[in-house]
Amino acid sequence: xxxxxxxxxxxxxxxxxxxxxxxxxxxxxxxxxxxxxxxxxxxxxxxxxxxxxxxxxxxxxxxxxxxxxxxxxxxxxx
Numbered sequence: 615x616x617x618x619x620x621x622x623x624x625x626x627x628x629x630x631x632x633x634x635x636x637x638x639x640x641x642x643x644x645x646x647x648x649x650x651x652x653x654x655x656x657x658x659x660x661x662x663x664x665x666x667x668x669x670x671x672x673x674x675x676x677x678x679x680x681x682x683x684x685x686x687x688x689x690x691x692x
Contacts, residue, residue, distance in 0.1 A: 615633060624630050653661070658672070665672045 620630060620633060623633075661672045661675055665675045668675065
């Protein structure tokens with residue numbers, strides 16, 4: 615299919631996902647790297663309590679809190 619036809623179909627709101635090669639698609643800026651961080655026991659217990667309250671994993675709580683702090687520096691008490 616030519617790009618022009620693809621654009622027209624997309625512009626009409628047709629589902630064109632079947633025409634795409636999604637085998638090598640990557641989301642930008644989401645490459646993962648593992649880091650190890652040591653926390654005092656009281657922090658882990660607090661994180662686990664918050665994770666249970668929210669129904670998510672400890673890792674999810676940590677990621678969301680750190681992302682929020684990085685996206686909004688200075689908006690939190692130190």
